[in-house]
Amino acid sequence: MNAIETTDLSKLYAPGVGLQALNLSVAAGEVFGFIGPNGAGKTTAIRTLMGFLRPSGGSGRILGHDIWQERVAVHRWVGYLPGEVHLGRDHTARELMSRSCRLRGGASNAYGLEVARRLELRLDARLGTLSKGNRQKVGLTLALMHRPDLLVLDEPTDGLDPLVQETVLGLLREAQSEGRTVFLSSHVLSEIERIAGRVGIIRRGELIRVEGVQTLKASLPQQVALRFARPPTVDLAALDGMSGGVADGLEFRGQWRGGPDPLIRALAGESLTSLSLTPSTLEDAFMDEYRSEPARAEVPHVA
Numbered sequence: 001m002n003a004i005e006t007t008d009l010s011k012l013y014a015p016g017v018g019l020q021a022l023n024l025s026v027a028a029g030e031v032f033g034f035i036g037p038n039g040a041g042k043t044t045a046i047r048t049l050m051g052f053l054r055p056s057g058g059s060g061r062i063l064g065h066d067i068w069q070e071r072v073a074v075h076r077w078v079g080y081l082p083g084e085v086h087l088g089r090d091h092t093a094r095e096l097m098s099r100s101c102r103l104r105g106g107a108s109n110a111y112g113l114e115v116a117r118r119l120e121l122r123l124d125a126r127l128g129t130l131s132k133g134n135r136q137k138v139g140l141t142l143a144l145m146h147r148p149d150l151l152v153l154d155e156p157t158d159g160l161d162p163l164v165q166e167t168v169l170g171l172l173r174e175a176q177s178e179g180r181t182v183f184l185s186s187h188v189l190s191e192i193e194r195i196a197g198r199v200g201i202i203r204r205g206e207l208i209r210v211e212g213v214q215t216l217k218a219s220l221p222q223q224v225a226l227r228f229a230r231p232p233t234v235d236l237a238a239l240d241g242m243s244g245g246v247a248d249g250l251e252f253r254g255q256w257r258g259g260p261d262p263l264i265r266a267l268a269g270e271s272l273t274s275l276s277l278t279p280s281t282l283e284d285a286f287m288d289e290y291r292s293e294p295a296r297a298e299v300p301h302v303a
């Protein structure tokens with residue numbers, strides 16, 4: 001059974017605005033990254049999957065439960081972090097954690113306390129006094145504390161400092177090593193690249209590409225930078241495999257597609273003093289997908 005399965009799942013706020021016919025399967029045990037620019041539909045997709053928004057069409061199942069008809073079961077079994085964590089101002093994290101354990105019939109709080117310790121969360125501070133980053137830590141602790149089979153996290157490291165971001169990635173890696181599934185959205189692509197096995201790219205409400213992170217990266221050109229002692233005799237920009245080549249005095253930069261062998265051969269007779277080939281990052285892949293993205297009309301928000 002897949003952890004997440006959707007068939008033509010849509011949530012439209014207006015024609016062409018929202019989530020359109022999402023067909024997605026996320027296998028149990030995967031870390032799946034959901035990436036897209038502001039307004040692409042990531043939060044809409046996540047809130048629809050979690051049964052907080054009624055689908056306009058299609059269907060979805062999470063851990064075998066229908067996302068709308070059985071949303072109470074979905075909420076019970078999924079660790080969910082919303083994009084914006086809203087918590088009662090007068091409560092403390094410790095109180096919310098105890099309440100969550102009671103609602104689960106006296107479930108243990110031991111792992112929750114460990115997560116809170118690792119995130120350096122102040123358990124007894126009133127939530128209204130906490131910074132955005134610290135409220136995010138509370139949301140993460142509540143999502144992770146019961147070791148759910150599926151974690152659905154909307155921008156989990158948003159507002160966290162780099163050290164805490166590392167801790168969060170570590171916690172998510174551990175969840176995966178225990179066989180749990182992680183579905184997360186992020187703008188921080190370098191982060192998705194480090195933990196996700198596959199990514200889905202969403203643009204204007206449509207899932208336009210689903211790919212293994214390594215495959216996606218391998219399909220991209222590498223950045224090539226060369227320096228010569230004397231001007232090269234070969235026309236580097238014209239090489240088969242080179243694009244965007246720019247020569248600047250004794251330096252040359254461009255993008256190289258394919259294995260390095262033909263490039264090395266072409267340079268054999270030249271006075272090369274340095275060569276670097278840098279693999280593309282997911283950021284590059286993402287920019288590639290969006291480069292020709294036209295601006296999208298905004299529609300007024302409705303409740």
Ligand SMILES: Nc1ncnc2c1ncn2[C@@H]1O[C@H](COP(=O)(O)OP(=O)(O)OP(=O)(O)O)[C@@H](O)[C@H]1O
Nearest residue numbers: 013017018037038039040041042043044300301302
């Ligand atoms: N309640 C709403 N009423 C009308 N339109 C909405 C509503 N919520 C979102 N939208 C629109 O739906 C589209 C998708 O928005 P959504 O918030 O899902 O994108 P996102 O990818 O999560 O963006 P971000 O990265 O900025 O959080 C946007 O055009 C947005 O303006």
